[in-house]
Structures are given as structure tokens and as C-alpha cells.
Amino acid sequence: MSAVLRAAIERTTDRLPTGFDRTTAVVTAMLGLDAVWWLLLYGGHVPMPGMEWLTMEAEIPMAAPGAMERGAAHVGTLEAIIGYTVMWGVMMWAMMQPAMMRFTREYVASYRGSASGAVRALASFLVGYYVVWMASACVPLLYDIVLPGGIYGVTRTHTHVVIGSVLVLTGLYQLSRFKRSFLRTCCATVPAHVDGVPQAIREGLYHGVRCVLTCFGVFFLVMVFVGEMNLVWMVALTGVVTIERLPTWGEEIAVGIGLVSLAAGVIVLAIQPPLPLAFTL
Template sequence: MGTHDSFRDRISHRRIPIVALVTYGIALLAWVAIVGRWLPMPGGEMDAKTHISDPGVPEAMALSNGMAGIGLYLFMWGVMMIAMMYPSSVPLFRLYSKTLERTTTAGKAVRVGAFLGTYALVWTLVGVVPLVVNALVPIASLASAHGGLLMGGTLLLLSGYQLSPYKHRCLRYCRSPLGFLMSHHRPGVRGAVRMSLQFSVFCIGCCWALFAFMVIVGSMNIVWMAFLAVVLSLERTVAWGEHLARAIGLFVGAVGFVVIAISIL
């Protein structure tokens, strides 16, 4: 009981939110790089009818250029994940920083840096998944030939997961950074890496279906990226986030059925 009280005292102490400012600054730079098209694109040729924001095009371009293309794609994906995921994770980053009150400034910077870096690295590696899927089933060709069925099926997948108990179990961890730190806190740099890995798993469990939808509508479609970033941030930070997740599940499920019906008729 005494340990928990001490822990709460440390994270309730107010201070200038430097960690929050740094995190928001990094996310802002990522968004500027994306919107400004500063990121090096995976090589490859596109015909006049295709665009980098079209479904499956970035993945196809990356795969057509071997390891260099894959590396550029993962870099691009990692920047996208920082832009989309860092802002909604600021409450956890701040709370973790506040548990390090008795650590030197350098020690705190290393631990917080390890936490943020591990989080970004895990989300970057998630970019391997759309590449593997596209290697097995070319999304661009499928979207061109059966766009309605692909979109409808993806919406039903998203709906089913949004309403599933696993989604809401992971979402509760993402929505309760204090609870996560209370149950998973570990000391030292290795502890920071381990906690970040554990939190990343919950984040992936919470958001993977939304990102699957993003890949289907176009992983470099900036409008959809911004919209989904707002949705997942609201799910994770506002009081009615869990209700929003369920409402989205019901809505996209209904839309999915309509899209499939229209495609079949």
C-alpha cells in the first residue's frame, strides 16, 4: 500500500510538461513531412492512372524495388505512425516521466527516449504486415477489379473487431495510463523498453483494424490518415471513447453491408 501511495505522489506532482511539448513537436514535424511530401517514396514506376495515395500502390512500389524499396516504405510508415500515435499517447509519456522524479536529468532523458523510441520502432515494424499481405494478394489489382467487395469486406472486419471484447480490453489499457504504469512499471532503461513493448502490444491490439482499413483506402491518403488519427485519439483520450468505438463498429458494419449489397447487385 505504501509503495502505491508513493508512486501516486510522484506522478501527481505538477511540472512543466516538457515531455508533452517534445512529443507534440515530434508528431507535428512528422505531419509536416507527410503533408509536405518530404519523405522519400519507394521507387518504382506508376502509370498515368495511378497515384501514390491509391490503395496498394505504395506497397506495390516498395515490393518492386527490393530491400531498398521496403526500407523506404518502412521509414515512411514509421513517420506516419509517429504522426498518428504519438499525440494520443502523451498522457502515458508524461506520467512515465513523472515517475522518474528522483532520476538525474540525463537518466530521465535516456529512459523517456528509450520509451518513445521503442514505441516508434514497434509501430514501424508493423509496416511489414501490409507488405506481406500485398505480396500475397496485390491490393491495387484487387481494388481495381473488386473495389466494392474489398471495401465492404474491410468495413465488416473493422466492425466486428470494434465490437469485440479484445478491442475493448486493449482500449482500456490505452485509456488508463495510470493503471498501466501501476501494474507494469519497471526500473531502469531496460524497464522502459520492456514497458514500451508491452504498451505497444496493447496499442496494436486496440488499433490494428483501423490501420487495416487505412491500407485498403490508401496508406498514403492524407485525408484518411488525418481522420483516423482523430478517431483513434478520441477513442483513447475522451471520457466517451469506448462508446465512440462501439458506435463506429455499428456504423461501419451497416455501411459495409450496404457497400457489398450494391457491389453484388
């Protein structure tokens, strides 16, 4: 490289805004990680307990409501529960990664320290955040234990009542002050910080809990009862949780989604139209 070209590159780099390299790197890394989670999930590289029983003996489609929970329950071992938890965690990481793009960018941009310190802080933050979403697997597992016949059984027997009810409940949750207050603060501007590893992990845990509560209606009502491995719903709900975090009018989108969900639930309960849910192969 000539001395003239090197000098030109250095002058250009000097003019770049502070934090440009860090924030670009974060966005790129988050996109790359998201691609990894989706590839792991749909390449079959995550544990799926009871899959052979589901497809060969029970003849339950993987995308059916409660199918994955039925598979784990059928195996019934601690290893199966851990495997299900890992599968759920990877799935939730894949779906939440786009929604977290802006926050992680702001987190690194607000870090007041070296680039290596920012990398350590963000990695530690994500560890705490990912742990919370993996632990949230206990919610659908609890549903499957409590409901008669599990998620699969109750949804297959009372399809319109269950789907209509979860849509209505999700609509009410979306419209609640509780949900909207969490949404307003979930992706608020990140203050200047110099988080070390322990503090960053705590921040990740705290933010993860708030994200779970913010998304509870979308993921732990709608998604669980339409089938968490249903690709169409996964993509649609990923879009929902991402766009409702837009900085200026995300709350309006959340309210709009709540109204649509509420209306859809009433229609399902009253008219009982055909629903795109498959319970058998």
C-alpha cells in the same frame, strides 16, 4: 532582474504542483515531435520507393489503395523494402502521437526520480514504441504479396467487395471483447516507477504491441485498403484512435465507431454507392 522580482518568481515556482514542469514539457515535446513527423511525411523527406514509376509509367496516384506497396514491389530490392518500412514508420508515428499524449504524460508524472532520469526513461520508452510501429510495415507488405494483384489490384478489381468487407471486419473487431479489453488496459493509469533504459525500452515494446493490436482494424484493414497516403483518411483515422482513448468514455466511442463501420460496410456491399477512391491519375 531585481531581487524583489526574482523572489516573487521563486515563490510562485515553489507553489506549482509537483510534476507540472515535467508534464508540460512532455506534452510540448510530443506535439513538437508530431509536427516533425507530419512535415517529414508530407514534405517528401521520407523514402518513397518506386514513386517515379508509379506516377510516370503506371500512372497510379500516391493516395490509391496499395500504391506505396506496388512501388516497393516494383523496385523489389532490400533497399526498397527498408525505405518503405521507414516511410510506414514515420507515418504511423505521426498518426499515433496524439493518441499517446496522455499515456506519455502519465508515464513521466509517475516517474520517481530526477528530471534527467525521466527524460532518459521516456526517450527509451519511445524508442521501443517506435520500433514496434515501424516493424508493423510487414503487415501491408504481406497483404501485397498474398493478394492477387496486390492490394492495388484486388481493390481496383473488386472495389465494393473489398471496401465493404474491410468495413464489416473492422466493425466486428471494434465490437470484440479482444479489442475492448486491450483498449481498457492500453491507457490505464501508469504505476509509480523508476525505469532505467533497458526496462523503459521493454515497456515501450510491450506497449507498442498492445497499441498495434488495439488499432488493428482501423489501421491494418481500413487504412491499408483505402490508401494509407490518402490525407483525408489519415486525419480521420488519427482522430478515431485518439478519441477512443479518452479516459472516461473512450470505450463507448470505440463501440460507436464499430457500429458505424459495420453499417457502412453492409451499405457498401448491398447498395455499392460511388466511393471516393482514385486508381488512375
